Amino acid sequence: FSLKELHGIFPWLVESIFGSLDGIIVGWNLRCLQGRTNPTEYSVALDFLDPSGPMMKLVYKLQAEEYRYDFPVSYLPGPVKASIQEQVLPECSLYHNKVQFPSSGGLGLNLALNPFEYYMFYFAISLITQKNSPVTHHVSPSNSAYFILVDTYLKCFLPTEGSVLPPPSSNPGGAIHSPTPRSPAVPFTSYGMHHTSLLKRHIAHQPSVNADPASQEIWRSETLLQVIEMWLHHYSLEMYQKMQSPHVKLEVLHYRLSISSKHHGSPAQSSYQALHAYQESFKPTEEHVLVVRLLVKHLHAFSNSLKPEPLSPSAHSHTASPLEEFKRVVIPRFVQEKLYIFLQHCFGHWPLDASFRAVLEMWLSYLQPWRYAPEKPPQSAEPLPRSVSEKWAAFIQENLLMYTKLFVGFLNRALRTDLVSPKNALMVFRVAKVFAQPNLAEMILKGEQLFLEPELVIPHRQHRLFMTPTLGGSFFSSWPPTITDASFKVKSHVYSLEGQDFQYKQMFGTEVRNLVLKLAQLICQAQQTAKSISDHSAETMASQSFFSWFRFTPPEINGSYTGNDLDEIGQDSIKKTDEYLEKALEYLCQIFKLNEAQLTQMMMKCGTAQDENGKKQLPDCIESEDGLILTPLGRYQIINGLRRFEVQYQGDTELQPIRSYENATLVRLLFRLSSALNERFADQMDVLCSREDFVGRLCRYHLTNPHFIQKIRYSPVVKDRTGQNWGPRISLRFLASYRTLISLLMIYFVASWFYIGPLGCTFIILIGYFLYAVIMTFFSEGWKPHEH
Secondary structure (H helix, E strand, O other): OOHHHHHHHHHHHHHHHHOOOOOOOOOOOHHHOEOOOOHHHHHHHHHHHOOOOHHHHHHHHHHOOOOOEEEEHHHOOHHHHHHHHOOEEOOOHHHOOOEEOOOOOOOOOEEEEOHHHHHHHHHHHHHHOOOOOOOOOOOOHHHEHHHHHHHHHHHHHOOOOOOOOOOOOOOOOOOOOOOOOOOOOOOOEEOOOOOOOHHHHHHOOOOOOOOOHHHHHHHHHHHHHHHHHHHHOOOOHHHHHHOOOHHHHHHHHHHHHHHHHHOOOHHHHHHHHHHHHOOOOOOOOHHHHHHHHHHHHHHHHHHHOOOOOOOOHHHHHHHOOHHHHHHHHHHHHHOHHHHHHHHHHHHHHOOOOHHHHHHHHHHHHHHOHHHHOOOOOOOOOOOOOOOOOHHHHHHHHHOHHHHOHHHHHHHHHHOOOOOOOHHHHHHHHHHHHHHOOOOHHHHHHHHHHHHHOOOOOOOHHHOOOOOOHHHOOOOOOOOOHHHHOHHHHHHHHHHHHHOOOOOOOOOOOHHHHHHHHHHHHHHHHHHHHHHHHHHHHHHHHHHOOOHHHHOOOOOOOOOOOOOOOHHHHHHHHHHHHHHHHHHHHHHHHHHHOOOHHHHHHHHHHHHOOEOOOOOEOOOOEEEEOOEEEEOHHHHHHHHOOOOOOOOOOOOOHHHOOOOOOEOHHHHHHHHHHHHHHHHHHHHHHHHHHHOOOHHHHHHHHHHOOHHHHHHHHOOOOOOOOOOOOOOOOOOOHHHHEHHHHHHHHHHHHHHHHOOOOHHHHHHHHHHHHHHHHHHHHHHHOOOOOOOO
């Protein structure tokens, strides 16, 4: 194909791979393509889209001719789209000089992108575009072709060792040049001061033929990160504008007023209303979060691969390569601010279930850059916690809110979750373990002290002018001496993300400490609940022996509800829950220096939550004329499985709903038969049960249920149920149970082996049951008192 033909089919090819932006064309569905289920398609897709594969060769070939392709602004992430439609450019240099008015008759704004940018835009946006693709099997996001491609592109364009491989060129000795600056097609104002990008600093004015290969790798690395920033660009427009500096907001206001005076207010007014009416409904998927975590981990490894600085500071600017300088600024420039907003949104809106683990691990990955440092911890016989080196103090201070405010956000989530669940207990354990690393809590405390230092040198008004490097000047421009102060750096970080009026809540202050104590109390209660569930499960297993299956008496149909699904939790999971919670409590004590005496008293208080019958205390209630009424604390205890009522059927046992293990027809027939017998012989049964001799005791054992009446009497909810008529009566409902029927059939079947007929077998059963009843009458009269 000629270049002109390749230029024509390139947009169609990209859509065929990644799908159309409107979701009509699914494409190759890389997010669901797994090597386990489709090995051939999987390997072909990865080979074709590899950085050195045919697709990227086509991209570089078209890049050499400076072709441009239109990308609709309407498909950009919400805040960026609304900003551009308002004719205010984002601070990201990727969008500068690329916005084009629609051609005559066209609709909407477009970005004029070069082939590499166009390919990467489609690649990145396919992650956040929800397409209705049929999924016939379970898909593991971390094993999909898309996830592997993200990892491959990051390793290629952001290498931790060596330099980026030069793009293949069809011209010997030539090079694929970087995009050249273009004149703006539309007059736009811009958020933030135009910072000089690394690309412009090194290669903007160099001829393409003689371009430095080191500079060539910078534009691809920078473009890749600028494009995949859209994964973190999902938050409300109010938050997006909050990230901009005050003097730029004033510039935007003047610009709007000038546009309004030119067009009599109508265009500006409509776009202004559209901008401020925008609120994006952002619900990131678990796959989205996993890919962002992969990005965070790789950027940490990329940044930590920076070579040690030379001893002479003056030699740095002359000897450091563009890639080395890029490593130095990559995290604060591309990740720090937007990831904080992304995480804050997830902490506040993610469901209170175990799927939050993906968000949690992404957060913990960002908090621990030392895990991705090239140096290895010393090997020892006993694995001891690795102390956090002092060299990470600057990172912790410049990311203080990531550690403190998000930790408070996690505490608020943990206080609303059921910690009896092993998955929720594991999340609390993971966070506590990370923050309990030696020396980490001390460095966080030091960062808080720097933020709370009084301002002596730097005027208050400067905080929002030098918020972060992304909003003011180049990363390599010389800063005034005063802003190198550590205290100002911490304050710049906090004010840039939360504004000047932000009321900082100290992680080691009284308010957060009280939240930690509440969590510690909740952990103790969850441990007690898990223990009671375990004990109840053990008792249930012990009572369900083989011989009890053949009993003629009905099963316990008035059993209490435990509030947890024992089948799903299981003994092993309960053991894990206890281990996680015990270690989490230990770590929290280390982090916040909790008083052991206070903690012991709290645990004893939780452990003495027993009433006179040995059961767990009831939920917190208040007495009223109608019985007990739950308080808000009681509702919280029930929701989290901390306490419960003994849920029992307290009506007439003969009128209980028909159970799944009963035959409905037999239940109704036997009820009518029992009712007829009780009505016919009521007086005679009452007289027999009134006798004080052995016959009376035998009749009372069979014709009354004093144990059930006693349970009703002890119920905290029912007040006047004992006044009902619970006199002696015959109950034949047990014969409608499938278990009883099968047991009788098996007995008759075994008896037939010994040549015993049905009548003889029935007589033996009655004799055997009579002897059993006589024995039980002697032993039961003491602990089953007679109740009239």
